[in-house]
Amino acid sequence: MDELIRLIKKTTMRVMLYPMRLLPIKKNRVVLFNNLSNTYSCNPKYIAEYLRKEYNGKFDLVYIVKDPKRYRMIKGIHFIRLNSLPYFYNVMTTKVFVTNSGGHSYFPLKNSQYVINTWHGGGAYKKAGLDMYKNAKGFRYDLKLSAAHTNVFLSTNKRFTQEISRAMVVPRGCFWEIGMPRNDMLINGASKKAVAIRSKLGLKEDEKLVLYAPTYRKTNDNYFKDSIAISYDIDPQMVCEALSTRFGGKWVFAIRLHPCVTNREDYQMEGILDLTDYEDMQELLLAADVMINDFSSSMWDFMLTKKPCFTYAKDLQHYIATTEVYTDVADWPFPQSTSNDELVKSILSFNESDYKRRCRQHYKELGGCESGKATELVAKKIAKVCKITL
Numbered sequence: 363m364d365e366l367i368r369l370i371k372k373t374t375m376r377v378m379l380y381p382m383r384l385l386p387i388k389k390n391r392v393v394l395f396n397n398l399s400n401t402y403s404c405n406p407k408y409i410a411e412y413l414r415k416e417y418n419g420k421f422d423l424v425y426i427v428k429d430p431k432r433y434r435m436i437k438g439i440h441f442i443r444l445n446s447l448p449y450f451y452n453v454m455t456t457k458v459f460v461t462n463s464g465g466h467s468y469f470p471l472k473n474s475q476y477v478i479n480t481w482h483g484g485g486a487y488k489k490a491g492l493d494m495y496k497n498a499k500g501f502r503y504d505l506k507l508s509a510a511h512t513n514v515f516l517s518t519n520k521r522f523t524q525e526i527s528r529a530m531v532v533p534r535g536c537f538w539e540i541g542m543p544r545n546d547m548l549i550n551g552a553s554k555k556a557v558a559i560r561s562k563l564g565l566k567e568d569e570k571l572v573l574y575a576p577t578y579r580k581t582n583d584n585y586f587k588d589s590i591a592i593s594y595d596i597d598p599q600m601v602c603e604a605l606s607t608r609f610g611g612k613w614v615f616a617i618r619l620h621p622c623v624t625n626r627e628d629y630q631m632e633g634i635l636d637l638t639d640y641e642d643m644q645e646l647l648l649a650a651d652v653m654i655n656d657f658s659s660s661m662w663d664f665m666l667t668k669k670p671c672f673t674y675a676k677d678l679q680h681y682i683a684t685t686e687v688y689t690d691v692a693d694w695p696f697p698q699s700t701s702n703d704e705l706v707k708s709i710l711s712f713n714e715s716d717y718k719r720r721c722r723q724h725y726k727e728l729g730g731c732e733s734g735k736a737t738e739l740v741a742k743k744i745a746k747v748c749k750i751t752l
Contacts, residue, residue, distance in 0.1 A: 369500035372507075375468035382454040387474055390748050391422040393456040397465035398482055399621035400428035400444050402436070403641040404462045405480035405516070408543040412741045414438040420750050424452045458744050467507035476513050476747045478740065481526075483659030484518035484542060486688040486728055488577075491529035493686070505531050514538050514743065516736065518545070518662065520729025525688045540739050541732030544644045548666045549734040552648060559649040563635070565614060572605055573650035574598075574617045575643070576675075577658035595676055596654070597702045598634050604709040605652060618646060620658070654705070657681060661696060665721050666732060670712060673698045674705045689728065695720035 392413065394406035402410075402425060413421050423439045426449055430441040442448045453459060453469055462482040471477070495501050509532045516538055517523045523537040547555065565571060576594055598615035605613045616635035637646060647653065647664050655661040656675035664671045673696045675681060682691060691698065695717065697708035733739065745751065 365498050365500045369504060372468040372504060376470050376507075379450060379454060379468070380470045382450065383470060383472060385451070385455050387457055387472065388422060388455050389457050390420060390750060391424060391452065391456040392458045392460065392744060392748070393424045393426065393452050394460040395426040395465060396462050396482075397426075398463050399641070400426070401621070401641045402427055402433055402441070403643065404482055405543045406460050406462055407642070408546070408644075408737050409460055409480070409740050409744070410439055412543075412737045413744065416741065417745065417750065417752065421744075421748070424456065426453075457748050460740075460744075464508045466511065467504050469511075471511050475511070476744075477511050478514045478516070478743070479512050479532075480516045480542060480740070483662070484522075484545065484732070485659050485662030486519060486521040486525055487659050487662070488657055489529070489686045489688060490526060492531070493525070493529040493688075502531070509533070512536055516540065516542055516740070517731065518542055519725075519731055521688065522728070539731040541734070541736045542663075543737035543740055545663050545666055545732055546734055546737050548644065548647060548663055549732055555645075556648045559645045563616075563637070563640075563649065565649075566612075568612055570605070570609070570611045570613050570651040571649060572601060572613055572615055572652045572654060573637070573646055574601075574615065574654045574674075575620075575646075575658055575660055576617075576656045577620050594656075594674075595702070596674060596705070600702050600706055601654070601709070604706040608709050608712055609652075616646075616650075618643065655696070657685070657687070661694075665695070665725070668718060668721070670714070670717060671696045672705060672708055672712075674700070676700050693724065693727070695724040 394410050396404045396406050410423055410425055413423060419438065425439050425441050426444050427433060427441050428444055430443050433441045442452055456475065458476045458478065459466060460478045460480065462480045464479065466477060491505055492502060509530060512532055513536065515532050515536045518541050520539065523534065523539060526532065527534045527537060560571070574596060602613040602615050614635055616637050618637040618640060640646060643660060644663065647660065647667065651669060653661070653664045653669070653671045655671060655673050661671050661673065673694065678700050697712065699705040699708050
């Protein structure tokens with residue numbers, strides 16, 4: 363029933379928006395949209411920043427968000443409220459539409475409009491699309507609508523291209539294996555920015571940051587239900603003591619829940635730094651000294667920094683059985699644990715050289731193709747489509 367209602371809503375929207383196809387396309391307009399959190403973050407943000415700075419006002423940049431007032435201090439980008447009339451107008455008249463997940467299946471776009479899907483995760487971990495819901499005919503139709511108007515789909519590795527092409531019914535020829543714009547600074551390094559972020563977070567010079575960033579679960583394991591947090595049962599004090607013993611220094615434990623989580627207030631943790639409201643996950647990855655993950659693809663991103671990453675999930679077996687993964691968990695290079703005792707043991711026995719070797723092997727096995735210049739390459743692609751030169 364949920365699937366049917368979702369399909370009816372999208373079909374109705376396409377019919378209602380169809381008359382807007384009569385509107386002329388604005389040839390320098392670029393609409394960018396992080397349609398997972400509806401905030402100024404992820405790959406669309408880094409592309410918008412590059413276009414704004416490097417092309418000196420030649421683009422009409424429109425960014426879709428939930429709360430435009432929050433970004434009124436940012437110049438050179440028009441922030442538009444999601445689901446407002448200007449939102450529909452700008453998407454239907456844009457030359458280029460940049461998304462990080464899809465979110466355009468209900469727009470009856472013209473053939474002259476260009477869609478770039480940057481995606482929102484690296485590696486090849488959690489299954490997606492039809493691999494999660496093989497018998498959802500309405501969902502397949504939805505995916506086909508998006509795929510029919512996707513010109514470019516960014517990929518971080520060849521395994522991802524292979525699996526997602528089939529799962530999202532996107533032709534292989536659409537995939538561009540250059541990595542994700544948001545990972546460029548993690549690959550190339552940005553030490554000054556990292557210092558500035560740590561200062562913004564209130565960290566002292568002698569403090570080290572461990573970032574715990576678990577992904578969401580689905581209500582009743584149903585894709586069409588809300589994304590939720592669970593009682594993760596991690597012990598911040600035990601973790602920080604183990605990190606201090608193994609790596610030295612004072613440690614601050616921070617948590618960032620997935621932006622799609624709807625029940626955040628049910629799982630508040632005492633005595634820790636809550637960074638869930640911090641929009642830009644990549645900045646946190648840049649600033650963190652250690653990361654603890656479960657199944658979030660941000661572990662791929664953090665791996666690029668060469669800093670230690672650990673996985674912890676008490677529901678490991680259930681998650682694998684219900685969500686499934688493209689790359690066997692046993693092949694992940696990150697030390698794994700399902701209890702606090704196991705996590706502490708993994709930290710205390712951490713071997714840096716062995717960890718880096720396994721990360722290099724993992725990257726190679728998946729066919730990693732992070733270029734470190736994805737932002738620039740995508741920006742040049744957009745400029746070419748819009749026929750704009752520097």
